[in-house]
Amino acid sequence: MPTLSRWFIKTGLVYFVASLLLSLLQKMGAAGEIWSGLSAFTPLFYHWLMLGWITQIIIGVSWWMFPRRDREQPRGSERMGWVIYGALNGGLLLRALSEPFVVRGTDPLLSGLALLAALAQWLAGALYVAQIWPRVKLK
C-alpha cells in the first residue's frame, strides 16, 4: 500500500474513533446536564464522521487501487496527493477550532478560522477530483 494511502487510512481511523468519542461525550453531557454548549459540536461530529472517516478512507483506498494513470506517474502527482491530505485535515482541524464556538461573525479570529476551514476543505475536494478523474476509466 503506498505511503500516502496509509496516511489517509490511518488518519481516517483516528477520525472514526474521535468522532464517536465526541458523540459519546455529547450524550454524557446531555444525560448528566453537564454543559449545554456540547450541542454546538453536532455538526463537527457529522463532519469528522463523513469527511474525516468515510471520505478520507475512500480517498486513501482509491489512490491505492484505482487503475493506473500512465507509466510515468501511475497514481498521478504524489505531491498533489500530500497537498490534498494537508488541506483536508488542516481544514477539519480548523473547523474543530472554530465551528462550535463561532457566533454570527462576532469574533473576527473565529470567523477567519471558519473561512479558512471552508476554503481548505473545498480545495481538498476539488484537487482530489482533478487528480482521480483521469484514473476513472475503462480498462
Next chain:
Amino acid sequence: MPKLSVYFIRAALLYLLAGFTLGALLLTQKGLPFAVEIWLLRPLHIEVVIFGWILQLVMGVAFWMMPRFAEAPFRGDERPAWLAFICLNLGIWLNLISFLIYDAALLGLAGRALEVLAIVLFARHLWPRIKPFADKLAAKGRE
C-alpha cells in the same frame, strides 16, 4: 474498470464537488454571515453528499470489484445495475428540486421511492456475486 462503474464513480465525483461547494458556503455563512437564505441549501448538501457522493461511489466500486462468474456474462445480468444508476440519480434530483420548492412533499416522496428502488435493483444484481472468486470455483470444478 467496467463502463457502469466509470459512470457511477464519475457521477459520484461530480456530486462530491457540488457537496463540498455547498458545505463551504454553509460554513462561510456560519463564520461570516452574508445571506441567511444559504441555510435553505443545508438539506441539499446532506442529500448530495450521502446519496450522490458516498452511496454512489460505493455502488460503483462494488459493481467493479465484487467476484465475477467463471463464464460470460462475467458480471451476470447488468440491466438491474444500470437501472439502479438511472433511478438513483433521478431520485436525487427529484429530492433536490423538492427541497427548493414550497410544498413539494409528493416530489420528495417520489425521489426517495426512486432511491429505494435503485437500492433494491442494485441488491438484486449484486446478490449472486457475493460468492467465492471465479478461479476458486473453477479449481474446485477441476478437482
